Amino acid sequence: MTFLIKGETETWEVVIGLEVHAQVVSDAKLFSGAPTDFGANPNSQVSFVDAGMPGMLPVINEICVEQAVRTGLGLKAQINNRSVFSRKNYFYADLPQGYQISQFDLPIVGEGTIILDMPDGVSREIGIERLHLEQDAGKSIHDLHPSKTFIDLNRSGVALMEIVSKPDMRSPDEAGAYLRKLRSILRYLGTCDGNMDEGSMRCDANVSVRPVGETELRTRCEVKNVNSVRFVMQAIEHEARRHVDVYESGGEISQETRQYDPNKGETRSMRSKEMAHDYRYTAGLAPEFTDPAPDDAASIWIGSDPNGARAFDGTVTIAVYDNQATFDPCSVHPDGTANGETVRDPACDNASIEVRWENPTKNTDGTPLTDLAETEVYFGTAAGVYESSVTLPADQTATRVDGLKIGSTYFVSAKAVNSQGIRSEWSNEVELTAAEAAVALGYKRAGPLRSFARRVTQWAILRPLWRRTVYRTG
Amino acid sequence: MSDLTKLSLSDARDGLDKGDFSAVELTQAHVQAMDSHRELNAFITEVPDLALERAKEADYNRSHGQAGALEGLPLGIKDLFCTEGILTTAASHILDGFTPPYESTVTANLKAAGAVTLGKTNLDEFAMGSSNESSYYGAAHNPWKKQGDPRNLVPGGSSGGSAAAVAAHMCLGATGTDTGGSIRQPASFCGIVGMKPTYGRCSRWGVVAFSSSLDQAGPMTRTVRDSAILLSIMAGHDPKDSTSADMPVPDFEAALSGDIKGLRIGLPAEYRPDNLNSDVAALWDKGIGWLKDAGAEVVDISLPHTKYALPTYYIVAPAEASANLARYDGVRFGLRVEGDSLDDMYAETRAVGFGAEVKRRILIGTYALSAGYYDAYYLKAQKVRQLIHQDFVTAFENVDAILTPTAPTPAFPIGENSDDLIAMYLNDVFTVPASLAGIPGISVPAGLSNEGLPLGLQLLTKRWDEETLFRVAGVLEHAAGFSGLPSDGEG
Numbered sequence: 001m002t003f004l005i006k007g008e009t010e011t012w013e014v015v016i017g018l019e020v021h022a023q024v025v026s027d028a029k030l031f032s033g034a035p036t037d038f039g040a041n042p043n044s045q046v047s048f049v050d051a052g053m054p055g056m057l058p059v060i061n062e063i064c065v066e067q068a069v070r071t072g073l074g075l076k077a078q079i080n081n082r083s084v085f086s087r088k089n090y091f092y093a094d095l096p097q098g099y100q101i102s103q104f105d106l107p108i109v110g111e112g113t114i115i116l117d118m119p120d121g122v123s124r125e126i127g128i129e130r131l132h133l134e135q136d137a138g139k140s141i142h143d144l145h146p147s148k149t150f151i152d153l154n155r156s157g158v159a160l161m162e163i164v165s166k167p168d169m170r171s172p173d174e175a176g177a178y179l180r181k182l183r184s185i186l187r188y189l190g191t192c193d194g195n196m197d198e199g200s201m202r203c204d205a206n207v208s209v210r211p212v213g214e215t216e217l218r219t220r221c222e223v224k225n226v227n228s229v230r231f232v233m234q235a236i237e238h239e240a241r242r243h244v245d246v247y248e249s250g251g252e253i254s255q256e257t258r259q260y261d262p263n264k265g266e267t268r269s270m271r272s273k274e275m276a277h278d279y280r281y282t283a284g285l286a287p288e289f290t291d292p293a294p295d296d297a298a299s300i301w302i303g304s305d306p307n308g309a310r311a312f313d314g315t316v317t318i319a320v321y322d323n324q325a326t327f328d329p330c331s332v333h334p335d336g337t338a339n340g341e342t343v344r345d346p347a348c349d350n351a352s353i354e355v356r357w358e359n360p361t362k363n364t365d366g367t368p369l370t371d372l373a374e375t376e377v378y379f380g381t382a383a384g385v386y387e388s389s390v391t392l393p394a395d396q397t398a399t400r401v402d403g404l405k406i407g408s409t410y411f412v413s414a415k416a417v418n419s420q421g422i423r424s425e426w427s428n429e430v431e432l433t434a435a436e437a438a439v440a441l442g443y444k445r446a447g448p449l450r451s452f453a454r455r456v457t458q459w460a461i462l463r464p465l466w467r468r469t470v471y472r473t474g
Numbered sequence: 475m476s477d478l479t480k481l482s483l484s485d486a487r488d489g490l491d492k493g494d495f496s497a498v499e500l501t502q503a504h505v506q507a508m509d510s511h512r513e514l515n516a517f518i519t520e521v522p523d524l525a526l527e528r529a530k531e532a533d534y535n536r537s538h539g540q541a542g543a544l545e546g547l548p549l550g551i552k553d554l555f556c557t558e559g560i561l562t563t564a565a566s567h568i569l570d571g572f573t574p575p576y577e578s579t580v581t582a583n584l585k586a587a588g589a590v591t592l593g594k595t596n597l598d599e600f601a602m603g604s605s606n607e608s609s610y611y612g613a614a615h616n617p618w619k620k621q622g623d624p625r626n627l628v629p630g631g632s633s634g635g636s637a638a639a640v641a642a643h644m645c646l647g648a649t650g651t652d653t654g655g656s657i658r659q660p661a662s663f664c665g666i667v668g669m670k671p672t673y674g675r676c677s678r679w680g681v682v683a684f685s686s687s688l689d690q691a692g693p694m695t696r697t698v699r700d701s702a703i704l705l706s707i708m709a710g711h712d713p714k715d716s717t718s719a720d721m722p723v724p725d726f727e728a729a730l731s732g733d734i735k736g737l738r739i740g741l742p743a744e745y746r747p748d749n750l751n752s753d754v755a756a757l758w759d760k761g762i763g764w765l766k767d768a769g770a771e772v773v774d775i776s777l778p779h780t781k782y783a784l785p786t787y788y789i790v791a792p793a794e795a796s797a798n799l800a801r802y803d804g805v806r807f808g809l810r811v812e813g814d815s816l817d818d819m820y821a822e823t824r825a826v827g828f829g830a831e832v833k834r835r836i837l838i839g840t841y842a843l844s845a846g847y848y849d850a851y852y853l854k855a856q857k858v859r860q861l862i863h864q865d866f867v868t869a870f871e872n873v874d875a876i877l878t879p880t881a882p883t884p885a886f887p888i889g890e891n892s893d894d895l896i897a898m899y900l901n902d903v904f905t906v907p908a909s910l911a912g913i914p915g916i917s918v919p920a921g922l923s924n925e926g927l928p929l930g931l932q933l934l935t936k937r938w939d940e941e942t943l944f945r946v947a948g949v950l951e952h953a954a955g956f957s958g959l960p961s962d963g964e965g
Binding site for chain 1: 555564572793794806
């Protein structure tokens, strides 16, 4: 599946990194209690904070932080214990504060990975550079009046996760697979609805090319705000071919931001590096002293402690299409806090495993799959050796198997069956060791959940002697 | 009737309690004082009708046994606090016509306790200044004049209107905000008590932001007791301000025991440069003697990074301001000057809407944050700020409070420092370090210069120890016996 561009003089490899903006599933905005429903009347979901009124202050919505942490866990990523919001300064009419609250130096989530299962059976591991939270801007509407622009601030302040990959992809197909996989993970975790046509997932592609064998990265261009997987793949291919043409005709690529026009199938320049904004990031405007002062810092602290917390209740939930998110329900603290000794929950002796998957949508020849009938899910205690299976109707995309034993490793795979009884190839196999299930969602906060305005609670009041309270999800 | 304006806030409270006079009478007396002192330009917006209406309610509440802690007491509100239904300007042209649909937490606390709002007091534009001369609505004047010199003097700044109004008995007390000395320095210039609480003690919600990591609201009054009474009401945790402290507010008035025996008072060597104004130095010495006489122990201390405080402040505060003032863009509220494009509209609106000092600080701040300069300026300033903070932490391991002058000079004539920015900025040299460290401070009027102008002494304590601050301030106030009313404050 190697994707190479044969030019006149060289054979070229494409280097791709993707930045995905994923709108966080939450009732309220990142720093205000205003609602986030899609399609509401213009400017009907705007608080004083979202409108940048004088004297207004942001208050973090803890639900959004929790969603980002959950996503980070799903990406097998480092959850940073200390995370800081910064102001990214620029003027635009739909940016009421004159700055976007974003994260620069200390994002909530650090490095992680996504594993792609390519159609040729090869697995590709794509690195995640970081995930940070930031505010969305409002919307400028230019076509309602010949000379005026209308501003809708409903989206202003809505929480976005910016998920940045490493430049690990080498073909439009890999970029497409990455986006689809990421979307599956986000949907599975319930942290983003993944609807690219509604703008709740948007993608910027960083593209460069280099002759095969060259190890240094060449100058990249960023293709902004592409709104479907197919267009992302097309835009990358067009942009890569443009780079090859420029290099082979003796030119140089200059770093710039470009826009993809799907109708013409081309990218065009939006702004050059010289015109790029100087965003003048400023972090944490509350004084941050290192002595044990009661209001220590304007930052969020998150714990990712394997023994730290009770996470999702009940069943262990894994995804059949990957093994990206596992949680241990069995490690509990008798006193309900994270300070005591961890014990195993005796109820877990009757643990269940819940398996979820996504149905296939295409036949192997690329035609749409319209007659999916059943799914067969296989379980075993050794890789590739399955001792039991269940057959389920096509409209069911999850199942639960009881009686699995804590401490044992289980391997799960699946096959799809169509109305003629034709079985698909095996899905990928996932491995789960129930007793070791890795990461739990821990959440350090100053005190009990303080609730007002749709569970928007205060951020940043840190105590040197805080008792860590365990945040229960669900 | 005008005698009612002579009362301190606590005396007025007690008088109302005893039924000696009504809230309406008290408010009318202060409305008259506002009328007769209009030349001081202490208020940008006066709301006498609203005030009298509120006073009637207060009398009703009191007669029905429902009096709040400040029921019927007329106050001035610095025009940096957003007040629902009342024009809020920050003394800037760019907020033309801005009437907030919300009330700041601090003023809401005062209202809930029954206070009467007389109006919105003058200030330096966006609280940027030390003389109140940068106000779009014109300079406020100090009620005091030098002996034998008819020139009008500045009241200090940025809370100059509040200081002038309190000193001239136009209100019983007022709110101020202090970013680098904006409560304490005008208090010193006008001969009143100005108190900056610990950063996080009062909510900043609804206060027009200048420098978010420094801004703090506080009371401006004629007595230390009044200061304690007002702060008890203004302070408190606010879930809408993540930096407001979730801790109980002590009864500050109860802290005024008058007993400072055995307390250790630090005297920082760095606050006594060779060229310190001789009146200021002499008064500081007197203050030291008073505290000793009251049984305190005086200790020489060092705050070695003091000399870096002012330059650090003039990086940090403008940097934050450059972001905080970006929202004044003509799009949603306040002034808009139309242009041919969006960028033109921004440029025109901000060119016309902001005054020279505000523009200067936005430019300084933008520069300090820009690529290539960030590390050398902003980042370094943050590090120095940490050192300044550490100076105080170390000092307070050994002492309970620190005594210094509040300002390096008494009030100066309007226009005198307009062309000399460094001289203007140096006004805050003794107040800025405490702001950077987030610790509480109070300026107590302690004496007169040889030209007959008031001078204040500043007390500082560690974070959250306002009780010790008030206790020492009360003793200092008593020993100083400062009673000189402004020459034209007899109303």
